[in-house]
Amino acid sequence: MNTKVDDYINNAKKWQDEIIQLRTLLLDCGLTEEFKWRTPCYCFQGNNVVLIGSFAACCTLSFFKGTLLQDANGFLSKPGENSQAVRFFKFTNLAQIQELQPIIKNYIYEAIAIEKVGLKVLFKSNTELEFVEELQIALDNNPALKTAFEALTPGRQRGYNLYFSAPKQTKTRESRIENHIPRILDGKGIHDCVCGLSKKMPTCDGSHKYI
Structure with missing residues (x-):
C-alpha cells in the first residue's frame, strides 16, 4: 500500500x-x-x-x-x-x-x-498531431488537464508532445508529464515564462535564475 x-x-x-x-x-x-x-x-x-x-x-x-x-x-x-x-x-x-x-x-x-x-493498443492518428501514449492516457483520465491542453496553441501542444516523447523509458515520460501538469493547467507552454521577469515574453529567457 x-x-x-x-x-x-x-x-x-x-x-x-x-x-x-x-x-x-x-x-x-x-x-x-x-x-x-x-x-x-x-x-x-x-x-x-x-x-x-x-x-x-x-x-x-x-x-x-x-x-x-x-x-x-x-x-x-x-x-x-x-x-x-x-x-x-x-x-x-x-x-x-x-x-x-x-x-x-x-x-x-x-x-x-x-x-x-504483452498485448498493445494500436493507436490510429485521427488528428494532425499524434500524442505519445502516456500523454494521451493522462488526457483521457484527467478532464481538466485535457481541457487545458486543448486550449493551448498547436505549437505549444507540439512542444510538450516532443518533450514528453523524447525519453526511452515509460517512467521518465510519465514523470515529465506529471511535473508539467501545473504548467499546462496554468495555460503555459513548455518554454513560456512563469516568473514574469523575462524580457522576451512570453518566452522564458532565463531571468528566473537571477532571482
Whole structure:
C-alpha cells in the first residue's frame, strides 16, 4: 500500500468509501499500488493497468487498455469520442461496487492477462498531431488537464508532445508529464515564462535564475 494513496483518500471530499472499496479489490487481485497523475494507479510488473478517478458526479475505475477488454455486457464507458485505449467503470454509490464486485474482478484479471501476454493498443492518428501514449492516457483520465491542453496553441501542444516523447523509458515520460501538469493547467507552454521577469515574453529567457 502506498502512503500517497492514503493521503489521497484522507483528503478526498467525495467518494471515500467507494475509493477504499475499489482499492481493496485492486490489491486483492495482486496489483502494485502507485500514485501517478495525482491519482491512485495500479500496475502489473511495472506496467500501468488501472486508475481510480474521483470526479464531481462519480468515481471511476479506468483501464489503460480498456479497448482490448471483452466487455460483452457493455459495462465500460469511453472518456471521449477520440479515446482509443482507455475505458472505465462509473460508480455513483458504494452499493454498485459491492454488487458488481465479481464482475469488476474479472475485468481486472483480464487486464492483467493482457499485460502478461504483452498485448498493445494500436493507436490510429485521427488528428494532425499524434500524442505519445502516456500523454494521451493522462488526457483521457484527467478532464481538466485535457481541457487545458486543448486550449493551448498547436505549437505549444507540439512542444510538450516532443518533450514528453523524447525519453526511452515509460517512467521518465510519465514523470515529465506529471511535473508539467501545473504548467499546462496554468495555460503555459513548455518554454513560456512563469516568473514574469523575462524580457522576451512570453518566452522564458532565463531571468528566473537571477532571482
